[in-house]
Amino acid sequence: MLKNNLNVIIIAVAIITSSYLFSNAFQNRNKNTDTISVTGLGKTDFVSDLIVWNGSFSRKSSTLKEAYASLDADRDKIKSYLSSKGIAPNEIVFSAVNFNKEYQSTYNENGTLRENIFTGFSLTQSVSIQSKEVNKIEELSRQSSELINSGIEFYSSAPEYYYTKLAELKIKMIAEATKDASTRAKSIAENADASLGNLKKSDMGVFQIIGQNSSEDYSYGGSFNTQSKNKTATITVKLVYQVD
Template identity: 85%
Template structure:
C-alpha cells in the first residue's frame, strides 16, 4: 500500500513538472515570436571615374616573318594615333602576340575531308587603354573609325566603366539602409502601440549596380553593370527587433 502511494506521488510530481515546463516553453515561444522584421534600402546614383577600352588588330601573311612585320607596322600606327589623341604611353597595354596556322579544307562530295592546304599565318594582338579621363577616352572611342580608315584592321570593344571608390560607397549605403530599416521599425511599433526592444538580428542583402534609368533586373548573386557610365547602386539591410 505504501509503495502504491509513493508511486502515485511520483507520478503527480512528474505531471506538475511537465505542465510547468510546457507552460514555460509555450510562453517563451510566444515571447520569441513578438518580433518586428523590417527591410531598409540604401540607394545611390554615381558617375564612373575609370574607363577601360580595348581593341584588337590582326595581320595574315604566307610567312611568319612577313606577318610579324605587318603587325608591327599596325602597332606603331595605333600607338601614334592614340598618342596624338592625348593618351599617355603608360595608359596603353599591348598583349602578347597570338598566332595561328591557317588551313583551307577541301571536302569530297560525300562530305569527308579530301585535302588540307596551308594558307599562311594569322597574327593577332590586343591593346587595353585604362584611364581616369572618362569623357576623353569615351570621345576617342567614338572617333576610332579614323584609325580604321588609315588601313588598320582594328576591332573595337565597347568601353567598360568602373568606380574606384566602391568600397567607401558601399559602407555609406549600408549605414543608409540600416537607418532606413530602423525608422521603419520605430514607425511600425508606434502605430501598433508597442515598444521597440533590442535588436536581435541583422542581415545584409546583395549589393547591386545597374545602369541609371535602365530596365536591368537584379540578380540573385548581385549584378555589376560595366556598360553604363552613370550607375545606380542598391543594397538592403534586414533588421529584426524584439517588441515589448
C-alpha cells in the same frame, strides 16, 4: 496499498513537472516571437570615374616573319594615333601576340575531307586603354574607324565603366539602409502601441549596381554593371528588434 500510493505520488509529481516545463517553454517561445523584422534600403546614383577600352588588330601572311613585320607596323601606327589624341603612353597596354596557322579544307564529291591546305599565319594583338578621362576615351572609342580607314584591321570593343570609390560608397549606403530600417521599425512599433527593445539580429543584403533608368534584372548573387557610365547602386539591410 503503500505501493499504489507511491505510484500516485510519482505520477502527480511528473504531471506537475511536465506542466511547468511546458508552460515555461511556451512563455519563452512567445518571448522569442515578440520581434519586429524590417528591411531598409540604401540607394544612390553615381557616375563612373574610370573607363577601360579594348581593341584588337590582326595581320595575315604566308610567312611568320612577314606577318610579324606587318603587325609591328600597325602597332606603331596605333601608338602614333593614340598619342595624337592625347593618350599618355602609360595608359596604353599592348598584350602578347597570338598567332595561328590557318588551313583551307577541301572535300571530294562524297563530302569526305580530302586535304587541309595551309593558307598562312594569322597574328592578333590586343590594346587596352585605362583612364580617368572618361569622356575623352568614350569619344575616342567612337572614332576608332579612323584606324580602319588608315588600313589597319582594327576591332573595337564597347568601353567598360568603373568607379574607384566603391568601398566608400558602399559604407555610406549601408548606413543609409540601416537608418531606413530603424525608422521603419519605430513606425511599426508606435502604430502597434509597443516599443522597440534591443536589436537582436542584423543582416546585410546583396549589393547591386545597374545602369541608371535601365530594365536590368536584379541578381540573387548581386549584379555589377560595367556597360553604363551612369549607374545606380542599391543595398538592403535587415534588422530584427525585440518588442517590449
